[in-house]
Amino acid sequence: MKDVIVFNSLSNKKEVFKPIKDKEVSIYVCGPTVYSDPHIGNCRPAVVFDLLRRLFLFLGYDVKYVSNFTDVDDKIINKAIERNISEKELTDFYIKEYLKIMDELNVLKATQNPRVTEYMDDIISYIDNLVKTNHAYFKNDNVYFRISSISDYGELSNVTTDDLIAGSRIKENEDKENPFDFVLWKKTDKGITWDSPWGKGRPGWHTECVVMISKIFGKLIDIHGGGFDLKFPHHENEIAQCKATYNTELANYWMHNGFIDLNNQKMSKSLGNVINAKDFISKHGGLFVRYTLLNCHYRAPLKLSDELLENNLNEINKIQKTLNDVRIFLQFNEIDYKSDNRYNIDKFIDYLCDDLNISNAMSELFNETKIINQELRKKDKDIQTLILHHNNLLKMINVLGLRFDIIILEEKDKELLKAYNLARANKDFVKSDEIRKELIERKLI
Numbered sequence: 393m394k395d396v397i398v399f400n401s402l403s404n405k406k407e408v409f410k411p412i413k414d415k416e417v418s419i420y421v422c423g424p425t426v427y428s429d430p431h432i433g434n435c436r437p438a439v440v441f442d443l444l445r446r447l448f449l450f451l452g453y454d455v456k457y458v459s460n461f462t463d464v465d466d467k468i469i470n471k472a473i474e475r476n477i478s479e480k481e482l483t484d485f486y487i488k489e490y491l492k493i494m495d496e497l498n499v500l501k502a503t504q505n506p507r508v509t510e511y512m513d514d515i516i517s518y519i520d521n522l523v524k525t526n527h528a529y530f531k532n533d534n535v536y537f538r539i540s541s542i543s544d545y546g547e548l549s550n551v552t553t554d555d556l557i558a559g560s561r562i563k564e565n566e567d568k569e570n571p572f573d574f575v576l577w578k579k580t581d582k583g584i585t586w587d588s589p590w591g592k593g594r595p596g597w598h599t600e601c602v603v604m605i606s607k608i609f610g611k612l613i614d615i616h617g618g619g620f621d622l623k624f625p626h627h628e629n630e631i632a633q634c635k636a637t638y639n640t641e642l643a644n645y646w647m648h649n650g651f652i653d654l655n656n657q658k659m660s661k662s663l664g665n666v667i668n669a670k671d672f673i674s675k676h677g678g679l680f681v682r683y684t685l686l687n688c689h690y691r692a693p694l695k696l697s698d699e700l701l702e703n704n705l706n707e708i709n710k711i712q713k714t715l716n717d718v719r720i721f722l723q724f725n726e727i728d729y730k731s732d733n734r735y736n737i738d739k740f741i742d743y744l745c746d747d748l749n750i751s752n753a754m755s756e757l758f759n760e761t762k763i764i765n766q767e768l769r770k771k772d773k774d775i776q777t778l779i780l781h782h783n784n785l786l787k788m789i790n791v792l793g794l795r796f797d798i799i800i801l802e803e804k805d806k807e808l809l810k811a812y813n814l815a816r817a818n819k820d821f822v823k824s825d826e827i828r829k830e831l832i833e834r835k836l837i
């Protein structure tokens with residue numbers, strides 16, 4: 393099996409991936425807080441880690457992929473109150489919307505999409521254990537995690553003692569022993585609440601993923617993913633709790649994707665420069681949006697611009713046209729290409745195995761389109777070459793999860809193509825123009 397190299401945020405370097413269990417990969421990606429329509433920035437981790445998942449599947453791994461829905465949160469509670477509906481009604485609606493978008497983007501269904509509210513008993517007993525082992529303390533109605541109780545807090549994000557001191561000036565909270573201690577349980581009577589040993593309330597954000605991971609997978613997983621913005625404090629605090637409970641770092645590999653920039657500014661709800669994912673997809677189509685989210689190294693910022701979108705559209709059209717041309721040629725000439733399953737995409741896969749080097753992988757893909765087009769232009773076409781590179785191209789777009797149209801000619805299409813060729817051979821341009829229109833309509837030209 394080929395080595396997969398990933399950039400591990402924990403060590404800050406590229407490492408050869410070694411699974412905990414042979415030929416198995418466990419991946420957890422922090423999912424959305426479901427209180428509004430997702431913007432395309434929210435879709436980037438889903439698409440990036442879907443590519444990683446597809447790569448592992450191609451290599452023959454059994455992949456368990458879990459991504460949660462945060463369905464308890466102040467923003468959810470406030471919006472439910474505002475709309476006079478229950479939190480569940482609100483989150484059910486936005487979960488459905490999110491899943492529709494994932495389907496449009498051809499993101500494989502997760503092995504499991506746990507919801508926080510389904511794990512409340514586990515979350516409460518997890519926090520209770522942290523209190524009992526002195527890793528957490530109860531002060532004025534709230535429970536806080538005690539970061540001084542574990543060694544090397546900050547190893548993922550590299551926050552230093554200086555940062556901690558600087559932070560103390562900004563975030564003054566007299567109940568906390570240390571300014572970076574974080575809330576595990578919050579007393580509240582606003583919106584949905586649960587009974588706990590510390591009174592009615594709800595959990596803080598940082599405990600849910602650790603609990604769901606330990607319930608679904610156990611103490612340690614292979615890969616934990618999410619956006620760069622989750623590195624601190626969310627992922628740092630997940631690690632802190634896991635160290636306190638199980639003395640592990642929760643995941644062997646931590647992977648983070650970059651943001652999306654619009655006009656050189658990070659796309660974020662707080663800046664108000666977000667592009668609604670649903671609108672963007674209905675305008676450009678799922679294939680285009682997935683292509684755009686993939687066609688940039690996952691750790692780099694994706695700088696959206698009109699030029700970039702135009703370039704992507706040209707590339708997509710080029711791939712689609714090549715795929716159509718070769719398939720039409722093979723099918724029209726009744727060539728049995730289906731019984732030949734050979735393909736060779738080693739170089740393409742090697743690039744993806746190198747921390748998802750998408751630009752080199754795409755060069756390999758365009759090399760395939762070039763070979764196919766060159767062969768199609770020849771008078772004496774080498775059928776074996778066409779079949780092999782057709783298969784390569786199909787495999788590549790499959791690994792990338794790009795849902796191009798796959799033409800299958802019907803008898804009527806073949807008749808039309810024959811009539812078109814005949815009209816052209818007879819220089820009957822009125823007729824050939826007429827058929828041409830129909831061929832365009834049927835996307836055969």
Ligand SMILES: [Zn+2]
Pocket residue numbers: 422423601626
């Ligand atoms: Zn999380």
